[in-house]
Amino acid sequence: MSKVTTNFQDRTVEYEQLLNNFKELLKKNNLKFTIQREVILETLYSSDEHLTPEALHHLIQEKQPELKTGIATVYRTLALLEESSVVTSLSFGAQGKKYELGAKEHHDHLICTECGNITEFVDKEIESRQHMITKELGFKMVDHSMQIYGICKDCQ
Amino acid sequence: MSKVTTNFQDRTVEYEQLLNNFKELLKKNNLKFTIQREVILETLYSSDEHLTPEALHHLIQEKQPELKTGIATVYRTLALLEESSVVTSLSFGAQGKKYELGAKEHHDHLICTECGNITEFVDKEIESRQHMITKELGFKMVDHSMQIYGICKDCQ
């Protein structure tokens, strides 16, 4: 059965763990824990949306205007987070990527072509066939992404 | 069983049909059949690769330097072809899209993260589950795309 992924049960605990992992990651690489990096992680965490770097930047400016976080820092931090598999990015038809926390259970995306909204889902059957296919073709699978485009209930 | 898609059996016939469909499409929309548009379609057809607009432009310049086809025309024609579902585009992590003729049987993509090469495959099982999922979630499916990223045999 395919199913829509549920939200976190206990966000507080999850976030603290996420934050600690992040701090550890930074320490391991001789990188510094800065307010900007924390705010970016936190904003990403508290948003249920898949965010573009620009949207994320906007949210941060609203939340903490005094920080004057530059868009360049957002890009740099997202790149860092993606490299470390803390976030995942989705590429869209047009230009631009959208980012989401990657700590969640793996899932695929159903994208409404009208309103742009994204629904997540997981399907065990598909996952297992993906493994079979790569094996058959001699690939070492690194990652995969699947998007289904359609028109959602509300937009029909 | 997943399988790698095979090439066309009889390219000549296929191309003539493709070209006629294209001409018809243009006529229907009060658009003109130009040499540039033909060369773009033909080059796209005769390449087995997934091409970036720039790569396509290069190929055309080599084949018909006297045409002096501009990159803007390539972009404009690709947009037109994509809108009409004659070609399909793949978005990559980095920037840029790659285009391929969409007339072929539907298929998904296995992308080597080392050399960038793309292998196509089809899996009936996955296709049918995609339909089930959209139905279950009340979506009207328009399209879907699946990419598996990995390291190919040669690059391992």
Add this chain to the structure above:
DNA sequence: GTACTTGCAAATCATTTGCATATGA
């Protein structure tokens, strides 16, 4: 002849980079 196309160059948009200054460990 007229509307649609083209090539070119300039404009735009997302993303990246250089650099002087600021800050965490």
Add this chain to the structure above:
DNA sequence: TCATATGCAAATGATTTGCAAGTAC
């Protein structure tokens, strides 16, 4: 202290657009 980060502005790279000249129908 001093290496790493940051903000800013300028640079880049892909794609788009305005416009005068060209071409299909």
